[in-house]
Amino acid sequence: MSAVYINSASCISVQDTLNENILQNLKPENSIQILKAVEPNYKAFIPPTMIRRMSKTVKMSSVASHYALQEAGITRPDAIIVGTGMGCSQDSEKFLKNVIDNQEEFLTPTFFIQSTHNTVAGQIALGLQCHAYNFTYVNTSSSLEFSFLDAQLQINDGEAENVLVGSTDEQTDRTMELYRLHNIIKKETDLPSDYLNSETKGVIWGEGASFFVVGKEKTDHSYARLKNIHINNRLEVDEVEDFIHEFLTKNNLSAENIDAVILGFSGDTDSDVYYTKTMNIFPNSALLYYKHLSGEFNTASGFSTFMACQILKKQQIPEIMFINAVKKEEIKNILLYNHLAGDDHSLVLLERV
Incomplete structure (x- = not known):
């Protein structure tokens, strides 16, 4: 396949990555079990009536994708491809809790509808009124990489010229509790963590959303091939x-x-x-x-x-x-x-x- 260009890059993470001087303001953290994302003021991007119905991953992705498209100077991409490992975990947990609390009766479908992994790509498309190719990859840690591969194929096959590619994952209380029980997350006694010379199992868990516009042609904004x-x-x-x-x-x-x-x-x-x-x-x-x-x-x-x-x-x-x-x-x-x-x-x- 021919190489393509990353013409914009935006990220919401546990760092203040929306800041232009991010390379000078990075702060490592090795003594907290779970790191929370630095979230922007969502009201500046999303109508307040919609914010309360959105999970964290949808909100982060909406803002990160907005910045990526704005930087690339694109109003509507030719395709939207998103990779996620856990999808909309918050709404999934709410739906399952509803099932248990209501003994599987009289369930409202809202949380189930919003819990599907392709909710993020769908919400971005709705916001942009984009009816083009829309796909979600759920391949654990290689979800973004599969999304990039698909974007490359779309561009190389002449199906698209500019593709919005993103990745996103959020934390939820119950999932983090299970991760602790399974020792996926480091025990407090093993903190602070030595990332390069660790002698203990488990990790410090984070979250975030990263979005890129991948294009056929190089532009003045291009970051990389x-x-x-x-x-x-x-x-x-x-x-x-x-x-x-x-x-x-x-x-x-x-x-x-x-x-x-x-x-x-x-x-x-x-x-x-x-x-x-x-x-x-x-x-x-x-x-x-x-x-x-x-x-x-x-x-x-x-x-x-x-x-x-x-x-x-x-x-x-x-x-x-x-x-x-x-x-x-x-x-x-x-x-x-x-x-x-x-x-x-x-x-x-x-x-x-």
Whole structure:
């Protein structure tokens, strides 16, 4: 497939990522079990009568998509593609609670209707009066990557020129409670978390929404060229090197050509070994990490993609993201590697425009 361009990037996260000076204002957090997103003033974007009926993920996505489209100078995209791991969890929990409280009788359908995973893409389309291709991917930690692949196909096949691509996930009290019980979230006794040298299981959980406009043509606003994506559901630790080398070879690159590698270290001792193994492949590249800034969640790679876009455009890497001491005069190629708990491994290659 031909490369496409990321012409705008917007993100709502546990950082103040709507701020223009985000690279200078990043604040790591390693001592709280669950990180909440910094939410904007929704009333400036959504009518008050609609806000109370929207779940957090719909509200975050509506604002993030608004900024992405505004930056790209597009009123109505040719397609809307959204990736999410958990969907509208808040409304799902409300519906299930209704089922239990009412003993499965006299149920109102509202929460069920709003709980489906494609609610986000649908609400954005309704707000824009966009009747074009509308699709939602639910593939845990590779949901955004599958969305990008679909956007690439739509553009390469001549079905679209500008595609709104996004990822979003929210937290809910009951789900977080279950995650604690299953030790997915770190125990309080294991905090603060050492993201790079952890000896304990579990992660600090976050949330957020990231949206991008992917286009056929390069524009004055372009952040990066989306060159290629590769996804593998299952991977053994000793297969990581071949997984990455094959991807680089397919793109006519070697490890020496990669200026920066963004790794998804989460502080979980069992699954971070994949990233530790990857570091050995890139001795001369700037090695970066980001989940101490975003927390772990299904579509955390949206935050890393947003940061990679900022780095490529501004040619600056925040000190807080460095793992090693390698610094490049020019950052041309960035490789993003992510997985969730050792499953759904994804590689994304971005190039400076």
